[in-house]
């Protein structure tokens with residue numbers, strides 16, 4: 001075979017390049033691995049919830065106490081409660097929380113799934129509380145025959161009930177508790 005030396009040379013070159021590639025790959029990966037090793041151990045994600053101390057003097061609802069050079073675990077998604085039990089409203093004009101899941105209830109230009117049950121005409125069939133009169137009022141306090149555009153997108157104001165913990169400490173007292181606490185001193189009137 002006339003080209004035998006050439007074949008040997010080509011084979012040797014191929015083998016050499018494979019070796020160089022393998023060495024470069026191992027060396028390179030070791031180096032970048034080494035570079036990442038220090039921050040990787042230092043930035044093991046921190047559980048934001050575990051670190052957050054309610055009433056710790058500082059409100060940090062965004063990072064929840066996780067230092068800026070550390071990565072925080074995103075808190076687990078809250079579970080929607082589907083109990084059909086209404087929660088007490090903290091004040092009369094609070095939009096009540098939704099005591100049922102709303103997954104897949106479409107509200108768009110053509111249909112409003114919420115009004116299927118919460119409209120006046122169907123409320124009895126579905127045993128749902130009908131939306132109150134305010135939902136039929138326009139901004140000039142005129143009553144409309146159908147749901148007001150201002151109240152069309154229900155989830156703008158109403159949220160589902162979840163088991164999410166309070167993000168920041170909060171000392172809110174509703175008016176009944178305030179009155180109850182003030183009642184004894186002024187009891188003689």
Ligand code: HEC
Pocket residue numbers: 083084085086087095096097098099100102105113114115116117118126127128129154155158
């Ligand atoms: C299949 C019927 C149905 C649909 C659709 C529906 N609901 Fe309800 N909703 C109910 C019923 C029944 C109740 C009463 C409590 C219960 O049984 O869950 C209720 C309760 C509520 C309450 C509590 C009212 C209060 O006084 O505390 C709110 C707020 C509410 N729904 C909002 C919505 C919103 C917003 C949507 C659309 C995203 C929606 N609902 C879709 C049937 C429905």
Ligand code: HEC
Pocket residue numbers: 092093094095096112114115118129130131132133134135147150151152153154155156157158
């Ligand atoms: C702009 C905010 C807003 C929007 C949008 C809105 N609501 Fe309300 N909703 C309220 C407020 C505030 C209350 C409590 C005071 C009141 O009745 O006006 C309320 C009360 C309710 C109640 C209780 C009624 C009662 O008599 O106890 C139901 C049920 C309800 N809303 C359903 C809905 C549904 C369904 C939609 C969508 C079609 C909707 N809301 C859109 C603010 C809103």
